[in-house]
Amino acid sequence: MTSSAQPPGAHLPEHPDFLWDDPEPKSSYDVVVVGGGGHGLATAYYLAKVHGITNVAVLEKGWLAGGNMARNTTIIRSNYLWDESSGIYEHSLKLWEGLEDDLGYPILFDQRGVLNLAHSLQDVRDSVRRVNANRLNGIDAEWVDPAGVKEICPIVNTSPDVRYPVLGATYQPRAGIAKHDYVAWGYARAAHAMGVDLIQNCEVTGLETSGGRITAVETSRGRIAAGKVALCAAGHSSVLAKMVGLRLPLASHPLQALVSELLEPVHPTVVMSNAVHVYVSQAHKGELVMGAGIDSYNGYGQRGSFHIIEQQMSAALELFPVFARAHLLRTWAGIVDVSPDASPIVGLTPVGGLYLNCGWGTGGFKATPGVGDCFAHTIAHDKPHPFNEPFTLERFTTGALVDEHGAAAVAH
Amino acid sequence: MQLIPCPWCGPREEAEFHYGGQAHVAYPEDPAALTDEQWAQYVFFRENPSGPFAERWSHHAGCRRWFNAVRDTRTHDLLAVYRVGEPMPEVTA
Numbered sequence: 001m002t003s004s005a006q007p008p009g010a011h012l013p014e015h016p017d018f019l020w021d022d023p024e025p026k027s028s029y030d031v032v033v034v035g036g037g038g039h040g041l042a043t044a045y046y047l048a049k050v051h052g053i054t055n056v057a058v059l060e061k062g063w064l065a066g067g068n069m070a071r072n073t074t075i076i077r078s079n080y081l082w083d084e085s086s087g088i089y090e091h092s093l094k095l096w097e098g099l100e101d102d103l104g105y106p107i108l109f110d111q112r113g114v115l116n117l118a119h120s121l122q123d124v125r126d127s128v129r130r131v132n133a134n135r136l137n138g139i140d141a142e143w144v145d146p147a148g149v150k151e152i153c154p155i156v157n158t159s160p161d162v163r164y165p166v167l168g169a170t171y172q173p174r175a176g177i178a179k180h181d182y183v184a185w186g187y188a189r190a191a192h193a194m195g196v197d198l199i200q201n202c203e204v205t206g207l208e209t210s211g212g213r214i215t216a217v218e219t220s221r222g223r224i225a226a227g228k229v230a231l232c233a234a235g236h237s238s239v240l241a242k243m244v245g246l247r248l249p250l251a252s253h254p255l256q257a258l259v260s261e262l263l264e265p266v267h268p269t270v271v272m273s274n275a276v277h278v279y280v281s282q283a284h285k286g287e288l289v290m291g292a293g294i295d296s297y298n299g300y301g302q303r304g305s306f307h308i309i310e311q312q313m314s315a316a317l318e319l320f321p322v323f324a325r326a327h328l329l330r331t332w333a334g335i336v337d338v339s340p341d342a343s344p345i346v347g348l349t350p351v352g353g354l355y356l357n358c359g360w361g362t363g364g365f366k367a368t369p370g371v372g373d374c375f376a377h378t379i380a381h382d383k384p385h386p387f388n389e390p391f392t393l394e395r396f397t398t399g400a401l402v403d404e405h406g407a408a409a410v411a412h
Numbered sequence: 413m414q415l416i417p418c419p420w421c422g423p424r425e426e427a428e429f430h431y432g433g434q435a436h437v438a439y440p441e442d443p444a445a446l447t448d449e450q451w452a453q454y455v456f457f458r459e460n461p462s463g464p465f466a467e468r469w470s471h472h473a474g475c476r477r478w479f480n481a482v483r484d485t486r487t488h489d490l491l492a493v494y495r496v497g498e499p500m501p502e503v504t505a
Contacts, residue, residue, distance in 0.1 A: 236462070239462050247453070247457050248457070248460070249456040249457045251433070251458060251460055252460055252462075252485070296430070296431035297431045297467070297483070297485075297488075298433075298460060298467070298485050299485050299486075300462040300485045300486045301485070301486050301487060301488055303488075305413065305414060305427075306413060307413060307426065307427045396455075396456045397448050397449050397452040399448075
């Protein structure tokens with residue numbers, strides 16, 4: 001066997017046995033981060049690294065990165081429409097580009113590009129507008145016709161005789177994928193090395209306030225006093241915020257994804273289609289990784305309905321006839337916190353010392369480094385970073401929404 | 413596939429239904445009198461509980477009528493269904 005015919009995954013790095021400790025919680029921390037997923041771990045990392053705040057605990061009710069961080073489809077891109085979104089997502093993409101060196105840990109970040117397909121005249125108009133908006137914001141983007149789509153991804157069916165023909169696509173060459181678990185482990189390891197306590201099996205059951213200021217968190221492992229508390233709980237954000245009487249404009253929905261068995265490399269890029277509800281890439285190891293639109297109902301059960309998978313598979317097969325013989329290996333769901341304008345909520349709350357990072361809905365993974373950096377800044381300075389300043393809770397009252405339903409690319 | 417008990421048609425497959433979000437959210441009697449904060453609450457803010465949730469469904473591929481249900485959002489168990497205009501029944505999750 002030649003080296004070019006290695007089995008899938010043979011080039012992956014060896015993994016060390018031990019990356020972080022499993023400490024008992026201390027009675028008090030300067031900052032308690034609630035949620036040990038990507039956003040929580042990244043926030044703790046940048047608090048320690050950029051702001052020198054190391055008396056920090058990350059509390060996770062299950063195991064580190066076992067929620068949406070383990071369930072997403074790992075797509076990274078920054079081709080959003082509005083200036084506000086371009087700011088934070090492009091900041092994030094730039095951090096992704098240096099993250100492996102920054103963390104000293106392999107994350108298999110692979111800039112293989114993303115195609116966002118257009119299937120109708122309105123799609124085409126919206127897509128071209130988005131390309132122009134991206135370019136004005138210094139983000140790499142181009143409009144490609146069906147022949148261009150075929151050139152970038154030869155397995156896409158661009159013939160005109162399908163139900164929703166491909167009329168073209170936006171293409172962002174710097175977009176790509178990363179190995180989600182390695183990203184979480186890289187952040188956890190680096191945060192731990194700077195003194196952050198990563199505490200698993202520790203569910204927050206109450207938030208204690210005094211005089212309009214947060215003072216402690218009640219947990220399944222006892223009371224922990226906290227100077228500041230930062231919520232990074234994605235689908236469970238509403239439940240936590242309610243502990244201090246704060247209502248959030250969020251709905252928690254199941255979002256499903258699936259993988260095929262391991263296949264030879266057939267899919268060189270990432271393909272997303274808003275109109276037919278599917279997005280596909282091929283993981284380094286060889287699985288086809290696909291995501292669907294959200295299940296319509298609210299749900300905290302981390303599972304969705306099978307007809308959503310059926311719909312997603314029919315769309316995938318129409319676009320990629322070559323997938324017809326691939327076997328479905330497993331499906332799962334995460335709980336996504338969907339906001340009314342498909343943009344996140346990151347910033348201060350009416351409670352002093354309590355900070356909110358939620359509403360990322362179906363697209364939080366790509367933002368992991370960017371929001372970790374900006375949220376840490378927000379916590380350290382008690383003031384939003386310029387990149388998350390537009391994403392306040394107040395915008396739902398003032399009307400300054402950031403409507404990203406087009407570029408968010410997953411049906412809400 | 414999950415079966416949803418339509419109060420008129422009986423149990424039918426979930427794919428016959430459309431979801432309508434939280435039930436019992438009344439249109440404000442005098443919208444012009446609301447503050448921005450109150451209007452925002454009406455337009456954008458809904459309950460999002462982990463547990464029993466009163467919500468609206470439409471049997472769009474059947475009788476095409478709207479009805480209400482109490483469903484546990486953790487298990488997706490339908491604890492009760494009731495017709496529009498009826499009060500929310502007591503349920504135990």
